[in-house]
Amino acid sequence: MTPYRDWDNDSGVNAYDVGPTHIDVEFKSGAVYRYTEQSVGSMNLSQMVSLAKAGEGLNSFIQRIVKKRYSAQLR
Template sequence: MKRYVHRGGESGVAAYDTGPRSITIQFTDGKIYRYTYAKPGAHHVEAMKELAVEGKGLATYINQHIRGEYTARLK
């Protein structure tokens, strides 16, 4: 996984990994979740990928738009 570098200070996201149709996110509490085109949907997954690369607003986006809409909890 790639370390998430939040350009605005502290973040609840620690790391992420992207796939063609998914993003996997590790939060600072150690929990890991996978989000896919199936759930929460392609639009959200692609938005999260962009925010992850930019290092800006990923945790906020998840809190505001995604919440519990993940495909799988991996840890």
């Protein structure tokens, strides 16, 4: 997994991993969730990948837009 930059040190996201049709997000609690094109839509997935790479806004986006629409809890 790639460490999440979190420029403001205020995120619940710890790391992420991008696949061809998904993003796995590890939260600071240790939980890992998979979000897919099917579960959140391709536009939301694309935005999540952009935010993850930028290191800012991913946790907020998940809380405001995606909410609990993950496809699986991996850990």
